[in-house]
Amino acid sequence: MDTLQxxxxxxxxxxxxxxxxxxxxxxGKNQYAPHQKSMKMMRLATHIVEVxxxxxxxxKTSELDFAxxxxxxxxxxxxxxxxxxxxxxxxxxxxxxEKAQESDLTGNWAIKNDGHILASWSKYEAIRHALNQxxxxxxxxxxxxxxxxxxxxxxxxxSADSQNF
Numbered sequence: 001m002d003t004l005q006x007x008x009x010x011x012x013x014x015x016x017x018x019x020x021x022x023x024x025x026x027x028g029k030n031q032y033a034p035h036q037k038s039m040k041m042m043r044l045a046t047h048i049v050e051v052x053x054x055x056x057x058x059x060k061t062s063e064l065d066f067a068x069x070x071x072x073x074x075x076x077x078x079x080x081x082x083x084x085x086x087x088x089x090x091x092x093x094x095x096x097x098e099k100a101q102e103s104d105l106t107g108n109w110a111i112k113n114d115g116h117i118l119a120s121w122s123k124y125e126a127i128r129h130a131l132n133q134x135x136x137x138x139x140x141x142x143x144x145x146x147x148x149x150x151x152x153x154x155x156x157x158x159s160a161d162s163q164n165f
Contacts, residue, residue: 067114
């Protein structure tokens with residue numbers, strides 16, 4: 001299996017798992033955060049779904065400089081909004097991977113602020129980083145759900161809520 005096939009398969013798998021989590025997003029908990037330094041629940045969920053588009057950005061650009069292109073988070077309010085944004089972002093990400101060649105993964109990609117490099121990777125590594133971000137932040141969302149007594153769907157195997165003991 002080539003690298004692009006592996007990335008597409010992993011993105012598709014993360015999409016299905018994430019869709020199950022987002023479908024359970026609770027009404028009335030958009031502003032919930034377990035700690036004052038934590039992201040609010042809706043902001044965290046929005047960030048997760050936005051990351052599915054990152055393969056497209058990485059493959060089409062060489063950098064993201066926040067001073068040149070200020071980041072403005074998408075404003076979402078409901079689980080339906082989240083699911084729609086997730087579907088759109090996933091389609092953009094998977095489409096970019098479908099159109100890419102293996103050689104497209106070798107260029108460099110960086111996150112900058114006013115020219116100062118905050119992080120730098122090969123394009124392959126940047127896409128892998130995005131996949132890791134999905135997993136990391138979805139786990140955070142799982143903690144938020146657990147603290148609010150929202151049953152957790154299975155991820156890479158059954159959760160305590162998805163199986164009968």
